[in-house]
Amino acid sequence: MAIDISRYKGTAADVPISTQRSLWQDAWRRLIFSNTARIGMFIVATFVLSAVFAHFFWTYNPAIDLDYTLKLKPPNLVTTEEIPSIHLFGTDKLGRDIFTRVVHGGWNSLRVGIVAVGISLIIGGLLGLLAGFYENSLLTPNERIFLMGLFGLALGVLPSWIAYQPLQMFLFGALGVLSAMYGGFLEGSKIRVLIFAVAGLLIGAVPSFWVGPMVALICGILGMGIGAFLASPVGGQLFSNIVMRLMDIILTFPGYLLAIAIVAFLGPGLDKGMIAIGIVGIPVYARLARSAVLSVYPKEYNIASLALGASHGRVIFRHIVPNILSPIIVQTTMGLASAILSAAALGFLGLGAIPPEPEWGAMLGDSYRYLTSGAWWAVLFPGLAIMLSVLGFNLLGDGLRDALDPKLRT
Amino acid sequence: MTRYIIRRLISLIPTLLGITFVVFMFQRMIPGDPAVAMLGEHATEENVARIREQFGLNRPAFLDREALANGDLKGFFDSQYFRYLGRLFKLDLGDSIHRRIPVAETLALRFPATIELAMLALLLSMIIGVPVGIISASRRNSLLDGVTMIGSLVGVSMPIFWLGLMEIMLFAVFLKWLPAGGRLDSGIKVEAITNLILIDSLIRGNMPAFVDALQHILMPALALATIPTAIIARMTRSSMLDVLQEDYVRTAKAKGLRERVVLLKHALRNALLPVVTIIGIQAGTLLSGAVLTETIFAWPGIGKWVYDSILARDYPIVQGATLLIAVIFLLANLLVDLSYAVLDPRIRYE
Numbered sequence: 001m002a003i004d005i006s007r008y009k010g011t012a013a014d015v016p017i018s019t020q021r022s023l024w025q026d027a028w029r030r031l032i033f034s035n036t037a038r039i040g041m042f043i044v045a046t047f048v049l050s051a052v053f054a055h056f057f058w059t060y061n062p063a064i065d066l067d068y069t070l071k072l073k074p075p076n077l078v079t080t081e082e083i084p085s086i087h088l089f090g091t092d093k094l095g096r097d098i099f100t101r102v103v104h105g106g107w108n109s110l111r112v113g114i115v116a117v118g119i120s121l122i123i124g125g126l127l128g129l130l131a132g133f134y135e136n137s138l139l140t141p142n143e144r145i146f147l148m149g150l151f152g153l154a155l156g157v158l159p160s161w162i163a164y165q166p167l168q169m170f171l172f173g174a175l176g177v178l179s180a181m182y183g184g185f186l187e188g189s190k191i192r193v194l195i196f197a198v199a200g201l202l203i204g205a206v207p208s209f210w211v212g213p214m215v216a217l218i219c220g221i222l223g224m225g226i227g228a229f230l231a232s233p234v235g236g237q238l239f240s241n242i243v244m245r246l247m248d249i250i251l252t253f254p255g256y257l258l259a260i261a262i263v264a265f266l267g268p269g270l271d272k273g274m275i276a277i278g279i280v281g282i283p284v285y286a287r288l289a290r291s292a293v294l295s296v297y298p299k300e301y302n303i304a305s306l307a308l309g310a311s312h313g314r315v316i317f318r319h320i321v322p323n324i325l326s327p328i329i330v331q332t333t334m335g336l337a338s339a340i341l342s343a344a345a346l347g348f349l350g351l352g353a354i355p356p357e358p359e360w361g362a363m364l365g366d367s368y369r370y371l372t373s374g375a376w377w378a379v380l381f382p383g384l385a386i387m388l389s390v391l392g393f394n395l396l397g398d399g400l401r402d403a404l405d406p407k408l409r410t
Numbered sequence: 411m412t413r414y415i416i417r418r419l420i421s422l423i424p425t426l427l428g429i430t431f432v433v434f435m436f437q438r439m440i441p442g443d444p445a446v447a448m449l450g451e452h453a454t455e456e457n458v459a460r461i462r463e464q465f466g467l468n469r470p471a472f473l474d475r476e477a478l479a480n481g482d483l484k485g486f487f488d489s490q491y492f493r494y495l496g497r498l499f500k501l502d503l504g505d506s507i508h509r510r511i512p513v514a515e516t517l518a519l520r521f522p523a524t525i526e527l528a529m530l531a532l533l534l535s536m537i538i539g540v541p542v543g544i545i546s547a548s549r550r551n552s553l554l555d556g557v558t559m560i561g562s563l564v565g566v567s568m569p570i571f572w573l574g575l576m577e578i579m580l581f582a583v584f585l586k587w588l589p590a591g592g593r594l595d596s597g598i599k600v601e602a603i604t605n606l607i608l609i610d611s612l613i614r615g616n617m618p619a620f621v622d623a624l625q626h627i628l629m630p631a632l633a634l635a636t637i638p639t640a641i642i643a644r645m646t647r648s649s650m651l652d653v654l655q656e657d658y659v660r661t662a663k664a665k666g667l668r669e670r671v672v673l674l675k676h677a678l679r680n681a682l683l684p685v686v687t688i689i690g691i692q693a694g695t696l697l698s699g700a701v702l703t704e705t706i707f708a709w710p711g712i713g714k715w716v717y718d719s720i721l722a723r724d725y726p727i728v729q730g731a732t733l734l735i736a737v738i739f740l741l742a743n744l745l746v747d748l749s750y751a752v753l754d755p756r757i758r759y760e
Contacts, residue, residue, distance in 0.1 A: 162475045212479045218486070249428040252736045254698030257716070261732065264720040265436055341569055345702055348571050349717060361569075368575050368706070372590070376579050383572030391567035398563065 027326075030403040037399020043392030047385075051106035060104050062356035067095035075377050090377035092367055098378060102385050105358035109389070112274050112343035112352070112359075117335045119278025124247075124285030125328065131243045131286070132293025133316055134236025140312065144233055145180040151234065152176025155226045159219040163208040171203045172223070176230050183233045193231040200227020244290065247283035256345055263351040270359070273352045277342045281335060288331050292324035299323075326404035333397035337390045344386045360386045411751070418744055429736045430498065433729045434491055466493050503730035508722060513730040517712065521734065522605035523593060524711030527703070528696040530608075530631040535638035536689065542639075543646025543685075547654060548673055558643060565640025570699055574633040574706040581629060588625050591708035595622050630707040634699050638692040645688045649681040656680070682753050690746030694739045 021029070031037045054060070075090040089098035139147065156172030159165075179196060186192040204223020208216040250258070262276035296302070297320070305315050346352040347361025355362070360382045367378035445461040446453065462468045470476075470489050477485030497504065503513040546558040582590035593607060594600070600611045600619045608627065611619040653659065654677055662672045700713035708714070712731045719727035750757045 162473065162478060164475070164479075214480075214483055214486075215475075215478050218478060218483075245424075245428075249425060249432065252425065252429060252694075252739050253432075253732065254694040254735055254739060256698040256701055257732060257735060260701065260717070260720060261436055261728065264728075337567060341567070344569055345571060348569075348702070349705065350721075364569075364572060364575070371575060371579055372583055374583065379572070379575050379579065383569060383575065386569045386572060387564075387567055390569070391564060394563050394567050 027403045031399055034399045034402055036395045037403065040392050040395030040397070040399055043388055044396055047106055047389045047392060048110060050103055051110050054103045055107040058103070060100060060358075062096075062101075062104075062358055067091075069095065071095045074375075089381040090375075092363070092378045093370060098363070098381055101358040101363060102360070102381055105360045105363060105382065106385065106389070108270060108353055108357065108359040109340055109343055109347075109361070109386070112270055112277065113336050113340040115274040116277035116281065116339040116343065117332060119275065120281030120285050120335065121328075121332055123278075124282040125289045127243050127247075127282070128286035128289025128291075129293055129316060129321070129324075131240040132290035132297065133312070133320065135240040135290075135294065136297055137236065137306075137312070139236055141180070143312065144183070145177050147236075147239060148176035148180035148230065148233055149173045150176070152179075152226070152230055155229070159204050159208075159222045159226075162222075163204075163211050163215050163219050165207045165211075168203060168207055168219070168223075172200070172226055172230075175199055175203065175227060179230045180233050193228050196227040196231035197224045198227070200224050200230070203227070240290070243286065247286045250280070251283045253280075256342065259342055259346060260349065260351060263346060268351045268354060270353050270357070273343055273346045276346070277339050280342070281339065284335065285328070285331065288327060289324065292327050293320055296320055296323045330397050330401045330404065333393055333400055337393035337397065340386065340393070341390050411748075415744075415748070418747070422740055422744070425740065426737070429733065430495060431491075433732055433736075434494055436725075436729070436732075466490055469493065498733075503733075504726035506719075506727055507724045509724075513726050516715070516727070517730055517734060519605065520710060520712050520715055523709060524697070524700050524704070524713055526606045526608060527627060527630055527634060527709060527711060528693075528700060530627060531634035531696055532638065532689070532692065534631055534635040535642055535692070538635075539639045539642030540646050540685065543643045544650055544673060544678060546643070547647045547650035548669070550651065555647075558647070562640040562643045565636050566644075568636050568640075570633050570636055571702040571706055573636055574630065574703055577629045577633060578706070588629055591626075591706075593623065593626055593710055594619070595626075598622050630703045630709055633706075634696060634703045637699070638689075638695060641688060641692065642685065646681065646685050649684045650677055653677045653681040679753065683750060686746055686749055686753065690742050693742035697735050697738065 071091065071093060073087060073091045073095075076087055079086060085097075087097050087099065089102060092098055092101070134143075150173075152175050153169055153173035156169035160168035160172075175196065186195075200223040201220050202223070204226070205216045205220030208219040253261075259273075259276040259280045262279060263272050266272040266275065302315055302319050305319055310318075343352060343359075344361030344364070347359045347363075348365040350362070350365055353359035353362045355366075363382040364379060364386075367375065367382075371379055445458045445465070445467055449457055449461060459468075467490070472489050472491045474486050474489055477488070501514060503517065505512055506516065542558055546555045549555055578590050581588045589595070598619050600607055600616055600623075601614060603610050603613055607623040608620065611617075611623060650673075659672060659677055662676045663669075667676075697713075700709075700711060701717050702713070703709065704711045704714035705717055712734070716728055716731045719725075719731075
């Protein structure tokens, strides 16, 4: 709205200026004016606060909590002679108050979700960030030396293991470094490939002769291949390809099954559940971060910054990361919801929290056998807690998406 | 097209090798000796050695560098992993440790049950999800749209094992309308053709068996379909909303075409690509969700079997079933890519 300055008698400084809002303040305003987000925030806050307060201010020892006289009692609001205490949600098979355990279980369930998402976000996000950035940008000489050294070292592991010669690995690493340092030497000619192949052959075969002629033969062939590969300094494209191919392999294992398998091999327990769910989530964040980087990478501010000679690290963390933050924040919120769901599923299958410890999924798994005898309360309330907390994070994520990216609003 | 399919199938090979590697690694990570697990704690050392020899457990995991040092090139590749790969080529998934039955045999018997459940759930979620998404998009911001959006958010947030339990409580315990678990009443027999009981009983004309099978599959299929339905409905809605803003939709409306024709012939077909993608992704969700659903409903498919085997530490079963599920997932994704060309004639695969 235009301001009619003529009406003001004072100087320009007296003209009221509409208050400025930063991008984030603007998003925050949109967030608190959206009903979905408000309901989501309310639910999330309720669960988080109750879990935190219960954990710190409401002592509960699951190990000594049992009372066989009160086994599987339905919820009651008044005390009777038979049931001398009030159980809002009833009691379970050991006579434990379900309300207490649901509130305390929140601490475990939310913690698993947060740590698991933290694992997938940090590892997946970083991998995706680097893969997306280096897929298109030229490596600086130092980065190229580092990458080629790494490739040489990694490829050298196999022959050096076969020949019991750890030294070989480092020689191959050095070959990679050399190739990166003298990238222009006979560039593109077959002689260069030949020189490196011969060098690889020597590195592979010579130290292996002490072990046996057959070993020397195999290591020589391997070394020749590695040398030929190292001859042409690779760009970030290869790194990106390798990372994304690995992510694809993790993604082919259906979520729960992979988490169950990982926990089965690590042994049950909340901490192992966190790791398992975290690993399963890595590809999601890697793919998201990579595609987000690919979309903001060609923007003028990045090109300008690179042209001004800013280091890659500065461009990544000062220019790219702030601009891909919105989809990542949304995904993290939604990811919390699905991590809580997966944690509950693991707990339900007996692969999460170790018994007396309260956890929503494990509480369901403990009580569902009593459903046929009519003990609905032991199943209803923990499940409701799972569903509501997951719903809360999903609502919040939905609201965040609308708030952070108005263009996406559908 | 054929060349494209062949090329895609070839490009699956490295991924498949990676998967076999991961699956094999899992087995190696288990603490303890499988031979001891097979024979029990009190087995004699000779017996353990014999079993280790028989199953190749005395071989190194990947490559035998000692054999190579002695000049034995063949022995170099004679490792557990390469033997495992060799067996895989012959479709031999090994024997169950506890029951000594070939894994492939049991897999062939149990897999149809999971497929039947997953396919019905997928069908249900498409039949419900796509129309709901279309209607919701065409009546944007109406009450119906709001209800759909909230409903789909609740659906996505649903722990399906809990929903399954609630279904059992309501329909099996209180109302006694439906059986609580299993695939078929013990008194009813259907001669197997495809091992998909619904289809088998129809082919045989065995109506009582068909009805009974339907009653058994209804609750697990509904529970399993919840999350896919919600996701498909949301995706259909947002994809339709995008398409409805296009010029050709406005043109079609301006020509005076009926709304139904505009929605179904002009908009839907163009909105279907992302929906099909998301349906393909659900294949994985359904197969892994089957582990939970089958456990609750005592459904004799691979999900429950894998879960039982994990608890019983019967690893050949876990490996075989995981491999099968991963392969199915890969093929489902290939199928999705191919269906793009059918849906959108502008997409051609060379």
